[in-house]
Amino acid sequence: MSEPTIEHVDRGPLSTDELAAVIGHDIPAGSYVNLGIGQPTKIADYLPTDEDGNQAVILHTENGMLGMGPTAAGDDIDPDLTNAGKVPVTELPGAAYFHHADSFAMMRGGHLDVCVLGAYQVAANGDLANWHTGRPEDIPAVGGAMDLAIGAKDVYVMMTLFTKKGEPKLVQTCTYPLTGVACVSRVYTDYATFDLQPDGVHVLATYGITLAGLRDRVQVKLLG
């Protein structure tokens, strides 16, 4: 069933904006989508549009809104209208507001098509670790991550493939505390895009590295 890996070797790894564009391109038009706080927010600039140039996906923000528009500036800033990162945003035509229990029922009830989250680690079976380093001196903060991880129909992760020390973040077993079990379906990174299937980890594309080079640096069995 799997397509051969597309190796982009005549270039470097993806920049954050290029990665956001790759993910935005893969989100189907017509989807209801939640973009996690931090890097995934950038994907909002690269979402599919309809023939009139209007955004063709509806953004959910877990603090209680569907139809979220771009970041607010100047006179459009309204303290009562923010995204989950508490940044002032705008509303698009067709927007709807709702309370928190409804907002999370949308996730857990399986109504949300896609969410994109950051991660410390993702395991080959789709386990996600993104809420706590596990270090005792760090104050844990989970927010909506655990609800999103088990709620959205497709959970995409956006992250760098390696830590600053060069350790791969796609691993056989997570060493960080888990956010959700076997919940991630796609992992989008600067060096490669991974599709997590029941038969294993497929590499859809590489950037600035060959599939063979990737296999040298990631200690997870990588299918083509």
Place this chain on the structure above:
Amino acid sequence: MSRAQVLQTTDEAVAGIEDGSTVLVGGFGLAGMPFDLIDALIRQGAKDLTIVSNNAGNGDVGLAALLKQGQVRKVLCSFPRQVDSWVFDGLYREGKIELEVVPQGNLAERMRAAGAGIGAFFCPTAVGTPLAEGKETREIDGRSYVLEYPIKGDYAFIAAHKADTLGNLVYRKTARNFGPVMATAARTTIAQVTEVVPVGSLDPEAVVTPSIYVDRIVPVEARHYTVQGAR
């Protein structure tokens, strides 16, 4: 009498809150934060409080100011650690405050359950994670769930947009957040609003929190607080 009282001052609105109370505090960051009620609670002085809120205070105002006063024993929240949560961070690191981290959806649903008379519920959130340790689990139709219990409040502090004199509430935009859920989950729900209007002037189709959930209403001046994230 279960009809809501319309009060003129926030001091009257928070009168009688006992030491050791559990207070549900609305707001997501600063949006929907009932600042005036919290300031009144600081003046009122109740101690040994358990606070249930999404965050554990931002900057030095609102919930952060209450924490700084040493009136809070425990916080149940989903996201304490933020760039401007220095008051909570300091108390936590000194061991002066207890923390229970609750996934955001469970925080909302546990209060919804309390308000709806549900004894407990099985929820898929946090299965297989440290936040489910020690909790009862069950497999239902091939999926694993964790048993979660309601969170009841003695008091709820809500910031809504408008109330009528019966206590029907409408909200503004994402400032709605936890308000409608918390209003159902407390023995006494206290709402600060920017305007109290006569009965009959709210569109019944637009009422979000029906008056049956609201006990005390107090009008306050709209605050023009600094918006987080705005540059």
